[in-house]
Amino acid sequence: MSTESSAGTISVEIHYFAAAAEAAGRTEERLDVAEGTTLAALREQLAGRGLAMAKVIGVSSYLVGALSTPPDSLTPLADGVRVDVLPPFAGG
DSSP states (O other), X not given: OOOOOBTTEXXXXXXXXXXXXXXXXXXXXXXXXXXXXXXXXXXXXXXXXXXXXXXXXXXXXXXXXXXXXXXXXXXXXXXXXXXXXXOOOSXX
């Protein structure tokens, strides 16, 4: 069963951790984006939400569907995919 919200859009489940959650003001959200949206385009959209968000988006790592994905990936996101935004963590 598809979670497609309407023709030409897909739904992406975004999970924010640590500083990303603080900047976003939430730990998760579901976002409708255009079909064919890439992680690079999603990052641009999220970074447009303000300076704090832009800073954390710029330094974060990403998991797309539980797979480490380069931030500049041009592979289209799948409908219903989970995207984890992982800012740098202190410690080792």
